[in-house]
Amino acid sequence: MQDAPQTWHYGLIAKWWSEFNDDFRPHEVSYFQRYIERDGQPALDVACGTGRLLLPFLRAGLDVDGCDVSADMIHFCREKAAREDLSPNLFVQAMHELEPPRRYKTIFVCGAFGLGSTREQDFEALRRFHEYLEPDGTLLLDIEVPYADSKQWRYWMRKERGTLPEALKTARERRRASDGAEYALRSRIVELEPLAQRVTLAMHAEHWRDGVLQAQEDHRLTIGLYFKNELLLMLERAEFTNVIVQGDHNDNEATSDDDFLVFVART
Numbered sequence: 001m002q003d004a005p006q007t008w009h010y011g012l013i014a015k016w017w018s019e020f021n022d023d024f025r026p027h028e029v030s031y032f033q034r035y036i037e038r039d040g041q042p043a044l045d046v047a048c049g050t051g052r053l054l055l056p057f058l059r060a061g062l063d064v065d066g067c068d069v070s071a072d073m074i075h076f077c078r079e080k081a082a083r084e085d086l087s088p089n090l091f092v093q094a095m096h097e098l099e100p101p102r103r104y105k106t107i108f109v110c111g112a113f114g115l116g117s118t119r120e121q122d123f124e125a126l127r128r129f130h131e132y133l134e135p136d137g138t139l140l141l142d143i144e145v146p147y148a149d150s151k152q153w154r155y156w157m158r159k160e161r162g163t164l165p166e167a168l169k170t171a172r173e174r175r176r177a178s179d180g181a182e183y184a185l186r187s188r189i190v191e192l193e194p195l196a197q198r199v200t201l202a203m204h205a206e207h208w209r210d211g212v213l214q215a216q217e218d219h220r221l222t223i224g225l226y227f228k229n230e231l232l233l234m235l236e237r238a239e240f241t242n243v244i245v246q247g248d249h250n251d252n253e254a255t256s257d258d259d260f261l262v263f264v265a266r267t
């Protein structure tokens with residue numbers, strides 16, 4: 001597989017994130033914030049994107065840096081921060097190549113583990129998180145379980161998988177951005193490999209102004225699919241201790257009904 005993570009968070013998709021994703025899943029923001037406030041600074045937001053979590057944390061006066069593999073996402077994050085007179089320490093780096101300028105009490109990864117990377121790179125990322133945490137530091141890392149999405153889950157079965165790739169669907173409604181232009185995204189599943197535990201998605205993005213199509217882009221994203229026990233073993237191999245698994249960004253032990261799991265691990 002590739003060396004550079006194959007993620008789709010560039011160009012028009014990065015623009016979409018910066019415009020429309022700030023209010024997405026607010027309970028995630030408060031969940032991570034509680035950990036950072038409880039003796040968890042300084043903190044690093046790995047794969048910070050356009051700052052959905054990072055910006056509220058900076059507004060709250062927390063000492064948090066951010067990194068992301070996509071220079072486009074970091075560009076929008078920096079631009080949004082500057083609009084509020086905030087100047088966070090942001091850097092472009094893939095998580096498996098993480099080399100931050102300082103060590104942290106908390107490193108958190110929200111909605112990004114396994115995106116575009118190989119399993120070897122994912123393990124290397126865990127190893128680096130351990131290396132760049134202080135001795136009494138905490139790693140918070142979430143995953144969406146592979147069985148959360150019933151549409152995707154059915155492609156684990158051979159017969160259903162044979163119908164892939166999905167056809168391009170009709171466009172989602174266009175959304176108007178702050179610059180007056182409109183944007184639309186359409187995603188579809190291209191391939192699912194149960195043995196490798198990997199799904200590949202394709203996204204078609206469009207940019208419209210005054211009813212005229214200005215630009216369109218096609219991007220791909222490969223996602224490594226993890227179950228709880230595999231990740232627990234990887235964390236142990238990366239020398240994390242006292243690992244607990246919480247449910248969907250709440251403080252309860254995870255159950256089979258949780259679509260998201262958060263691994264809370266100590267150095």
Ligand SMILES: C[S@@+](CC[C@H](N)C(=O)[O-])C[C@H]1O[C@@H](n2cnc3c(N)ncnc32)[C@H](O)[C@@H]1O
Pocket residue numbers: 005007009046047048049050051052053067068069070073093094095096109110111112115116117
């Ligand atoms: C779904 S977005 C989540 C952004 C942010 N954490 C949030 O929750 O709003 C995923 C982000 O992960 C970044 N990303 C994907 N693969 C990465 C990698 N291997 N290393 C660092 N960042 C990565 C993407 O560029 C994108 O900004």
